[in-house]
Amino acid sequence: MDEINILILSAGRRVELVQSFQKAAKKLTVQSTIVAADCSDTAPALYLADKAYKLPKITEPNYVEAIIDACLKEKIALIVPTIDTDLLLLAENRSLIEEKSGAKVLISDANVIKICRDKINTQLFLEKNQFQIPKMYSLEEINTGTYEFPLFIKPKSGSSSVNTFKVTTLDELQNALSIVRDPLIQDYMEGDEFTIDVFLDFNSSVVSVVPRLRIATRSGEISKGKIIKDREVINEVITLMEVLKPIGHITVQVMKTVKGIEFIEINPRFGGGAPMSIQSGADSTENLFRLLLGQELTYHEDYRDNLTFVRFDSSICLDENMQPVQW
Secondary structure, three states, X not given: OOOOEEEEOOOOOOHHHHHHHHHHHHHOOOOOOXXXXXXXXXXXXXXXOOEEEEOOOOOOOOHHHHHHHHXXXXXXXXXXXXXXXXXXXHXXXXXXXXXXXXXXXXXXXXXXXXXXXXXXXXXXXXXXXXXXXXXXXXXXXXXXXXXXXXXXXXXXXXXXXXXXXXXOOHHHHHHHHHHOOOEEEEEOOOOEEEEEEEEEOOOOOXXXXXXXXXXXXXXOEEEEEEEXXXXXXXXXXXXXXXXXXXXXXXXXXXXXXXOEEEEEEEEOOOOXXXXXXXXXXXXXXXXXXXXXXXXXXXXXXXXXXXXXXXXXXXXXXXXXXXXXXXX
C-alpha cells in the first residue's frame, strides 16, 4: 500500500486524535494524509489535520453517499468514527461503503453496536454472560416502591453523561424521571471508576488493555486520569472482549466496588481520553497503520504504568476568511 490516508468523521474537538495519527504515520515513515471531516466549519480538528473536508450532518439522507464521495476524492484507506450517533449507521452500511469506496470502516458488527448503543441491551447482554452490573429496575418496580436509594438514572441511548442523575430522595427520583426519556434505572455504585482503552485487531483479537482511573471529568469526558495496570480490571475486560468480539479501539467503563468489577457501559469507538493511553505506549493509531500494512499484532502490556494526565483547552484563531492566524 503506497499511501494510507485516514478519514476521521465528526472530528470536532478531536485534535489530539488527529495529531496521534500524524505522529504514528511519521514514526512508521508511512505516506499518509489525515483528513478531518465535520459538518461545521468551526470544528477545531479541521485546522490541525493535513486536510479538512466538509460533510453533511449525520441526519441528512446523503450522509453515507457523501462519505463514499470523500473517500474516493481523498483516496481514503480507513474511515474512523468518533461519535455514538455515527456508529449504527456506519455498521449497517459498512459493506456498501467499503465496496463503493475501497476504504475500510473501523466499525464493529451491527449486532455489537446494537448491544453497546442501547444501555438496556448492554445490561441484558452483561447479565446473560454473567458479568457484574448494577441491578436494573423496571418502571413498574419503581412505581411499586421495590427499590432502595440511592439510584442512578440515565438515558438508555445517551452519551457524554447528559441527563444522568444520582437520586437519593423520592422528589429527586420524580424530577429525574420527568427529564429522562426512555430511562435506565439502576442501583448506584460506589468505588473507583476506570475507563479502559482496549484495542482489538480486525479479527477481534485483543492487542492492548489500558485501565485509566478517572480522577476528574467534564461533560462526561475524562479531564484528569491515571494509568493503572490493575490486573483484576484487565482480566475482566479481556473476558468481556472475548465474548462481545468488537474490533478496533473500544472504550469500556467499570467501577471497582466491594463486589468486584461492575460494568457501566461499552463505547465501540475512540473515547475522548484515548490519547492518554496512546501516549502511554498503547498506540491504537500506530496499531491501525500496522494492520493496514498487513502486519500481525500480538497482545502486549508494553505501556507505562502510573502516568497521570491532566487535560486542558487550547484555541485556534481564524481570520475573516476562516484561515488560521499564527501568533
